[in-house]
Amino acid sequence: EDQVTQSPEALRLQEGESSSLNCSYTVSGLRGLFWYRQDPGKGPEFLFTLYSAGEEKEKERLKATLTKKESFLHITAPKPEDSATYLCAVRPLGNRDDKIIFGKGTRLHILP
């Protein structure tokens, strides 16, 4: 069964303290891995898509990387406004289904 597991569930960092969030996935084939940001009471907001192992994408203080079994979201020198839940999701390969499977997310809290 296709599955996405994110760790840690929650992370508290001081402003400026860099860290990484992990997303491990089990799929029969990968058509894309996605990172979304979700603020409380809002819908998820798209950040990145990664398609193949070795690929990297960057946006401001965030960098996403992909291996054959996991993805990392690196956050460099975070600011309080980076506090949110970060969701990882995968689109499995191989059938007509277009569903994207989400992990439970990592709640990130940046302390000023």
Add this chain to the structure above:
Amino acid sequence: DTGVSQDPRHKITKRGQNVTFRCDPISEHNRLYWYRQTLGQGPEFLTYFQNEAQLEKSRLLSDRFSAERPKGSFSTLEIQRTEQGDSAMYLCASRDRSRDKLLNTGELFFGEGSRLTVL
């Protein structure tokens, strides 16, 4: 660009009542998705449409749930005989599959969600 719009934003109902949520996708988007999200969990896929055709339904979608997308524009999600376990945020998302083939992002555009509380 008005984004994906959902209505109502909040709904409180008594167990056993029927509720209906509406989603207006971004106008040129041909794919529309419904997800359900409970506290501390990621969004769970419910169903999706290509224009007016419902192409996939999750096993999570019991017989009490029905979704429609008449004319391939807005969509409705109806829950009949609500139960307390139906309390959740119901998220709608859309994308333009044709344009996405060119840009190759796979991005879903989500609405703000409709929060359902069943008493």
